[in-house]
Amino acid sequence: PGWKTLTGGNQCIVPICRSSCGDGFCSRPNMCTCPTGSISPSCGSMSVQNCNIRCMNGGSCADDHCQCQKGYVGNHCGQPVCETGCQNGGRCVAPNRCVCTYGFTGAQCERDYRTGPCFASVSNQMCQGQLTGIVCTKTLCCATVGRAWGTPVRCAPPSLTPAGEDLYPTTVLELVKVQ
Secondary structure, eight states: OOEEEOTTOOSEEEEOOSSOOTTSEEEETTEEEOTTSOEESSOSOHHHHTOOSOOOTTOEEETTEEEOOTTEESTTSOEEOOTTOOOTTOEEEETTEEEOOTTEESTTSOEEOOEEEEEEEEETTEEEEEEEEEEEEHHHHHHTTOSEEOSSSOOOOOOBOTTSOBSSOOSSOEEOOOO
């Protein structure tokens, strides 16, 4: 207890300190070597030494409040920040790093690589003219002959605002418009 391994290593040689060492460094379990050469449970002002909370991800404590490093927020600096956000259900797991849900990729999970059937027409809220033998992405369907894409086969007619927004959004099927 009180020691950990280096990344990828198997020897317990890195000491663990519960409180922040400030400008010093953790030299043995729960003991910091401060810039002055002194050894103490923490380095810095009295308010840092008397903190009753633990800050994560390199955050420092002052007056029982965490001051987070860039890229983290929260009471204990435990929440990473993705400055441009994660799209399509992706989660921010580290500063500016998204983990995407199935079917999406890209730095912000912005690219959809899911495949599904492509339909040539929509009539009376029914998808018609499925292109046989073709399973493609929404982008490919939209860029070619498709009027609707996805599965299960459920859709509403494409009713788009002048700005190109869908008036009848649906999570079951994504509609595409062909000019």
